[in-house]
Amino acid sequence: MDPRVSFITLAVADLDATRTFYVDGLGWPTELDVPGEVLMIKVGERLVLSLWSEAGFEAEVGPIRRGPGLVPITIAHNEATRAGVDAVLAAAEAAGSPEVRGAEHRDWGGYSGYFADPDGYRWEIAWNPGPVGLIAVPDTDPDG
Amino acid sequence: MDPRVSFITLAVADLDATRTFYVDGLGWPTELDVPGEVLMIKVGERLVLSLWSEAGFEAEVGPIRRGPGLVPITIAHNEATRAGVDAVLAAAEAAGSPEVRGAEHRDWGGYSGYFADPDGYRWEIAWNPGPVGLIAVPDTDPDG
Numbered sequence: 001m002d003p004r005v006s007f008i009t010l011a012v013a014d015l016d017a018t019r020t021f022y023v024d025g026l027g028w029p030t031e032l033d034v035p036g037e038v039l040m041i042k043v044g045e046r047l048v049l050s051l052w053s054e055a056g057f058e059a060e061v062g063p064i065r066r067g068p069g070l071v072p073i074t075i076a077h078n079e080a081t082r083a084g085v086d087a088v089l090a091a092a093e094a095a096g097s098p099e100v101r102g103a104e105h106r107d108w109g110g111y112s113g114y115f116a117d118p119d120g121y122r123w124e125i126a127w128n129p130g131p132v133g134l135i136a137v138p139d140t141d142p143d144g
Numbered sequence: 145m146d147p148r149v150s151f152i153t154l155a156v157a158d159l160d161a162t163r164t165f166y167v168d169g170l171g172w173p174t175e176l177d178v179p180g181e182v183l184m185i186k187v188g189e190r191l192v193l194s195l196w197s198e199a200g201f202e203a204e205v206g207p208i209r210r211g212p213g214l215v216p217i218t219i220a221h222n223e224a225t226r227a228g229v230d231a232v233l234a235a236a237e238a239a240g241s242p243e244v245r246g247a248e249h250r251d252w253g254g255y256s257g258y259f260a261d262p263d264g265y266r267w268e269i270a271w272n273p274g275p276v277g278l279i280a281v282p283d284t285d286p287d288g
Contacts, residue, residue: 001170001171001221001232001235001236003170003172003173003185003186003187003193004187004188004221005152005187005188005191005193005219005220005221006220006221006222006270006280006281007218007219007220007222007268007270007280008149008152008217008218008219008220009217009218009219009220009268010216010217011216011217026145026147027145028147029147031275031276031279032275032276040276041147042147042279043147043148043149044148044149044188044189044190044191045188045189045190046188046189046279046280046281046282047149047188047191047280048276048279048280049147049149050220054216057216057218061214061218061258061266062213062214063212063213063214064213064214064215064216065209065210065211065212065213065214065215065216066209066211066213067209067210067211068207068209069206069207069208069209069210070205070206070207070208070209071208071209071215071216071217072154072155072198072201072208072209072215073152073153073154073155073215073217073265074151074152074153074201074205075149075151075152075153076149076150076151076152076153076194077145077148077149077150078150078151088145091145092145114205121217122205124151124153126150126151131175131176132175132176132184132192135175135186135190135192136150136151136190136191136192137150137190138190
């Protein structure tokens with residue numbers, strides 16, 4: 001099995017709220033939009049973000065964990081500069097994110113903040129000038 | 145904000161068990177390996193999978209949801225053929241996946257199954273001959 005991710009799927013409680021945030025708010029185009037079922041967005045060269053109704057997800061994958069606390073995953077979107085990070089967090093707030101945490105300088109040498117989508121999934125917005133960050137954003141500015 | 149994912153981060157309970165599965169079992173090379181803290185693997189042209197200790201995740205992101213049931217996300221790895229799907233599921237079983245569900249033909253026209261990693265994160269292994277599947281695996285075989 002080669003190390004390769006093709007889709008990231010998030011189960012969502014209300015697909016209309018999800019559409020309002022990602023499509024209307026952030027302005028992302030969809031590859032597939034089946035109301036009440038699924039919304040798919042291209043988020044990389046060979047990568048698709050699938051926002052799937054909880055009912056559909058549970059019917060195929062199984063009962064999901066419910067309760068307080070965060071889902072133990074994040075999705076990161078890296079920017080080439082620190083100013084880019086701040087701009088994206090502002091855009092997420094304008095798009096209606098229910099929670100935005102402004103960026104901070106991190107021990108690992110970068111600068112990042114977080115926003116939540118309507119289901120509380122956390123997106124990390126990061127400027128990462130290290131070697132691994134360069135993989136994700138080849139035009140990363142070392143001076144940020 | 146352009147629609148782009150740079151990193152996928154999963155909080156993991158035991159990073160040694162995670163390494164045994166992904167690195168020793170599946171044979172995936174690492175970009176960064178800090179024992180007890182984090183393991184990073186390149187899983188796309190500009191995409192990194194980050195396996196982060198729960199303690200580190202919780203300190204930066206917040207308390208995670210615990211309890212029964214599945215984390216409401218999946219990561220998919222698409223293959224160009226149905227035989228490729230079966231081969232990957234067999235490889236995951238050989239690598240020590242705690243749970244493998246053999247592939248089935250799906251209503252949407254594809255063929256997919258699932259395996260769990262040591263924390264129970266579900267990977268979907270799929271052959272998807274539809275238009276969205278073609279984005280993720282350009283060499284998808286329409287005859288599978």
